[in-house]
Amino acid sequence: MKQKYFFLCLGLLFLSSLFSQNDYQVSQIPYQTYSVNGVPVAANDDMFSNFISLGFDFTFFGNTYNQILISTNGYIAFEGTAEGFSAWSFNTTIPNTGFPAKNAILACFHDLDNRSNIGQITYSIIGTAPYRKMIVMFTNQPHFSCTTLQSTFQMIMYETYNMIDVQLVNKPLCATWNSGRTVVGIINTDGTIGFAPTGRNTGAWTAAQEGYRFKLPFDSNVYYYTICDDDTDGLGLFNLAVAQNDINATNSSSVLFFETYADAENNTNPLSDLNYANTQSQQTIYAFSEGVIYDVKLQVIDCSNDFDEDSVPTSSEDLNGDGNLANDDTDNDGIPNFADNDDDGDTVLTEYEYVFARFNRGITSSLLDTDNDTIPDYLDDDDDGDGVLTKNEDYNHNFNPMDDDINTNSIPDYLDNAAVLGTPNFVNNVGFTLYPNPAFSEITIENNNGVAINEATIVSINGQVLQKMSTTETVLKMDVSELQSGIYFVKLNTNEGIVIQKFLKN
Numbered sequence: 001m002k003q004k005y006f007f008l009c010l011g012l013l014f015l016s017s018l019f020s021q022n023d024y025q026v027s028q029i030p031y032q033t034y035s036v037n038g039v040p041v042a043a044n045d046d047m048f049s050n051f052i053s054l055g056f057d058f059t060f061f062g063n064t065y066n067q068i069l070i071s072t073n074g075y076i077a078f079e080g081t082a083e084g085f086s087a088w089s090f091n092t093t094i095p096n097t098g099f100p101a102k103n104a105i106l107a108c109f110h111d112l113d114n115r116s117n118i119g120q121i122t123y124s125i126i127g128t129a130p131y132r133k134m135i136v137m138f139t140n141q142p143h144f145s146c147t148t149l150q151s152t153f154q155m156i157m158y159e160t161y162n163m164i165d166v167q168l169v170n171k172p173l174c175a176t177w178n179s180g181r182t183v184v185g186i187i188n189t190d191g192t193i194g195f196a197p198t199g200r201n202t203g204a205w206t207a208a209q210e211g212y213r214f215k216l217p218f219d220s221n222v223y224y225y226t227i228c229d230d231d232t233d234g235l236g237l238f239n240l241a242v243a244q245n246d247i248n249a250t251n252s253s254s255v256l257f258f259e260t261y262a263d264a265e266n267n268t269n270p271l272s273d274l275n276y277a278n279t280q281s282q283q284t285i286y287a288f289s290e291g292v293i294y295d296v297k298l299q300v301i302d303c304s305n306d307f308d309e310d311s312v313p314t315s316s317e318d319l320n321g322d323g324n325l326a327n328d329d330t331d332n333d334g335i336p337n338f339a340d341n342d343d344d345g346d347t348v349l350t351e352y353e354y355v356f357a358r359f360n361r362g363i364t365s366s367l368l369d370t371d372n373d374t375i376p377d378y379l380d381d382d383d384d385g386d387g388v389l390t391k392n393e394d395y396n397h398n399f400n401p402m403d404d405d406i407n408t409n410s411i412p413d414y415l416d417n418a419a420v421l422g423t424p425n426f427v428n429n430v431g432f433t434l435y436p437n438p439a440f441s442e443i444t445i446e447n448n449n450g451v452a453i454n455e456a457t458i459v460s461i462n463g464q465v466l467q468k469m470s471t472t473e474t475v476l477k478m479d480v481s482e483l484q485s486g487i488y489f490v491k492l493n494t495n496e497g498i499v500i501q502k503f504l505k506n
Helices: 002-022 240-247 249-254 261-266 417-421
Strands: 025-029 052-060 063-070 104-109 120-126 133-143 146-158 164-171 181-187 207-215 222-228 237-239 256-258 275-277 282-289 292-301 356-359 364-367 432-435 442-447 453-460 465-470 475-479 486-494 497-505
Touching (some): 052 120, 104 133, 104 146, 104 164, 164 181, 222 240, 237 240, 240 282, 240 292, 261 282, 261 292, 432 497, 442 453, 442 486, 453 475
Parallel strands (some): 222 292
Antiparallel strands (some): 025 207, 120 133, 133 146, 146 164, 237 275, 256 282, 356 364, 432 442, 453 465, 453 486, 486 497
16 A cells, blocks of 8 residues: 555656646746847748757756757747748647647747848857856847838746746737737647747737746745855855755754755665755755655855846845845745846846935945835835835836836836825726727727726827827827837826826837
């Protein structure tokens, strides 16, 4: 009976592992692009590049790869024929076994044609091991059959965390070819599993300045312990009492450590000294506590590197001061602060919030703390202390709270506690329709709830008021023919409150 139970456990563990390898989470993240000099990709229309080395191992749907193929049609594949044909035509959403691109990252898959060499496809590996990034950049790529329309977007692959980011700079719509179909997403080897952001699966859509992340759920049976390498030899001393407390805070003394999995499984040869010197820069030992075995990943890194490029010194990101950089995760997103460029998860990048405020004519300085709650803004998810999370003060819904200023006092709303207090009855966009989007010469705004729109204002992305009109209608039209191409917002004053709508002018 014990033997059957043992194999049942193994089967459950295998299934659990299988599901966790395929259960990606898709979330919207801050818009952030990389400006780096990349290696040009030479490929003809509807073709793959040669195999390109990642420079590190990357796990995708449970399989590990160290090279990729780049398609000229905006996707990255882990298998295929080097310099061979890559798909361009598709008519189904993902997942679908008939989808023509599989085992692929669909950065922004649509039919592109750069035979005129207007734009570039480039790639670059940046950062320092074990937190390097592969960045693939599609810049000014003309659409097939609509060559005056050009798409620009980037895809980022993360070493160690096996995350994927897609940053859409601008994706216009070529409705006359392939029905304008475009998709952002990931798909496995047989097409049975796939993920796409809401509104970005196969369809005719436009996008500008949007960021998305594909990430596997955090594995609770893996404990990461990362310390600074003071003498650059890749070795250090780990205080395993820190790991004991993190693994089982209520009964830390029950946590035992072993150098091999077999010893942990058999409860033999436990380590007698909690001050453990690693034997290589990346090493796994094992912990056993109350029937559960944990992988304990020991890692020594050069803290002179800014791994997340957020301007915060890596050594300063050990917030709890216990020596382990990997257990400081302010926003609980599974990415420790030293590798996370948005430490508080408020959608304002840390590099913009890690600011020093000066006092007494510059004699002293301290980290900016707008609401004086002793939590600096870069670690505070409610920077102005108004009770509304910073990420929820993105009233124009472009996933960037820094450009919202409802009361037009030149202070971003997420730093202005008067913004919410001074704007009663702020309402969401439910029931309001703006079309066409993208717009060419005119937009129509309709309130399907039948509430009168008293005033409509068109505002640029930097807050400049460009057009204003008063009305008593529930449906109104606004001339946008004189506007330059780009993103704009319409602020609607209604009897029920204020509504913000975003549109793209082509």
